[in-house]
Amino acid sequence: MNFSGDFHVHTPFCQHGTEDKMEDYINQAIERGLTYLTFTEHAPLPNGFSDPAPGKDSSMPADAVETYLQEARRLKKKYRDKLVIQVGFEVDFIEGFEKETRMLLEKWGPLIDDAILSVHMLRSPEGRFFCLDYSAREFSSIVSVFGSVDAVYATYYRTLRQAIETDLGLFKPKRLGHITLVEKFRQAFPPSRKFDREISEILELVAGKGMELDINTAGLYKEHCQSIYPSESFIRKAAELAIPLVPGSDSHQANHIARGFQRLPELPYRLPGGVKR
């Protein structure tokens, strides 16, 4: 790599991470010799959507956004000689809340540098929502509601397609987050078939839309997953399709910055489109 950076990093502003301060993440990044760091805290959930996660802790509260952005601005200045710091969000794509998400993006989009679009919330056939990656126990109830592991996977990839195809306005995030997150508990709840065709189609769509891909090492450290999101063969396929590959640790604690990056396949990685060198 001709640069090194971590472009998917959380902060104490979401309610399910650690209390580690943004400055702690920055110091870790500097210690590890990174030159770029992008904070992508979970954006507030769209208006009218009630957090289905059992802990109701999926995102940052709307009234914390100002403080989050202010703190990032302060740190950008303070560390400007050492690290290029960018700030943005990981935004949820939620079926049926497209308009509200667009409004959220229009409100905050002008104030951020970069963003990731991810699917964590799945709508069941009866219209109930579930948080896909909360816990193995929660995943098992999702499987009961959807009827099978395969049905959960199929719904996930269908929702991800919608995320790519839906017009979310001028500030729609350019990078798609951890595209195989549904595999987080795959060893405990294996699907009966491979979803390679679905993943390949997702990559074709990403390429067609000129989006970037979050190459996310967090899955390597999940007990039931132990793979990068997505796995190496799909990272290579994405590279063949000339999709910009942007590495991210998805850290929720400071000492996880750039974790697992040594296990990324040797390929050209790119800075997010929003980052100025």
Ligand SMILES: [Zn+2]
């Ligand atoms: Zn998180």
Ligand SMILES: [Zn+2]
């Ligand atoms: Zn995520």
